[in-house]
Amino acid sequence: MWTLSGFADEISPDLDEQCSVLHKLGIRFVEFRSAWDTNVLDLSDEQLAQVRDTLGRENLKLSSVGSPIGKIGIADDFEEHLRRFDRALHVASYLEAPYIRLFSFFLPEGDDAAVHRDEVLRRMRALADRAQGHDVVLLHENEKHIYGDTPERCLDIIESVGSEQLKIAWDSANFVQCGVRPFTDGYAMLRPHLEYMQIKDALDSTRTPVPAGEGDGEMVETLRALREDGFDGFFSLEPHLQHAGAAGGFSGAEMFAKAHQAFTGLLAAEGIEYH
Numbered sequence: 001m002w003t004l005s006g007f008a009d010e011i012s013p014d015l016d017e018q019c020s021v022l023h024k025l026g027i028r029f030v031e032f033r034s035a036w037d038t039n040v041l042d043l044s045d046e047q048l049a050q051v052r053d054t055l056g057r058e059n060l061k062l063s064s065v066g067s068p069i070g071k072i073g074i075a076d077d078f079e080e081h082l083r084r085f086d087r088a089l090h091v092a093s094y095l096e097a098p099y100i101r102l103f104s105f106f107l108p109e110g111d112d113a114a115v116h117r118d119e120v121l122r123r124m125r126a127l128a129d130r131a132q133g134h135d136v137v138l139l140h141e142n143e144k145h146i147y148g149d150t151p152e153r154c155l156d157i158i159e160s161v162g163s164e165q166l167k168i169a170w171d172s173a174n175f176v177q178c179g180v181r182p183f184t185d186g187y188a189m190l191r192p193h194l195e196y197m198q199i200k201d202a203l204d205s206t207r208t209p210v211p212a213g214e215g216d217g218e219m220v221e222t223l224r225a226l227r228e229d230g231f232d233g234f235f236s237l238e239p240h241l242q243h244a245g246a247a248g249g250f251s252g253a254e255m256f257a258k259a260h261q262a263f264t265g266l267l268a269a270e271g272i273e274y275h
Helices: 015-025 045-057 078-094 113-131 151-161 172-176 182-193 219-229 252-269
Strands: 003-006 029-032 061-065 099-102 137-141 166-171 194-199 234-237 243-245 248-250
Touching (some): 003 061, 003 252, 015 252, 029 234, 045 078, 061 078, 061 234, 078 099, 099 194, 113 137, 113 151, 113 166, 137 151, 137 194, 151 166, 151 182, 166 172, 166 182, 172 182, 172 194, 182 194, 182 219, 219 252
Parallel strands (some): 003 029, 003 234, 029 061, 061 099, 099 137, 137 166, 166 194, 194 234
């Protein structure tokens, strides 16, 4: 049984409105990235307590902490960022999230990625080492303009670090925006390490996000293969239908509902059960 989740801050900055819309859509999990226009890692302890109380009252659980870890330049101070990762580990424990999303560092425009490989791997190993002893799995997402923005470099990270606590979060739209055909070019390569699905599609011609199934993200092929492979995990709506930027995206309640309808329509057409 596949489980739906979503970046509820794409609905509204207000946590209560986020919860209300999720309930209307029948979604019972959240990939928690922000509330009240404040990133999850910047919420105070008092705000985190309010989040936990609200989610508990609304019978919502976390699928993942949608952290910004790894969304800094490869030349930026890593020691300070590693301390920020400690906050992510605390938040994941406090809110009982099984996963933390992260990234593999922005590279200078025009640079050969291979020049930065050793430093990227050093940092990713440090993050994986820091997570040891914590009951959480780190999910590397293939964001644009980071080291791991292609299937080959995503695989390089996972295999080189070699940690059972570092897996793949798959984002079809981000692959499309990097000129990659997601299923054709990446699925077989990454499937052994694929742990979590971000649901976002995009048009190759314009690189703009669109609802699932309306772009070039090879969503149907991917869903069929996951079903055949016996995948059992989270599918997190991250539609970016009104705004998309380096820090995240926004859709609004109406467009978020449209994104939900598009994705669940694909599942229904394929006869795939979900909750």
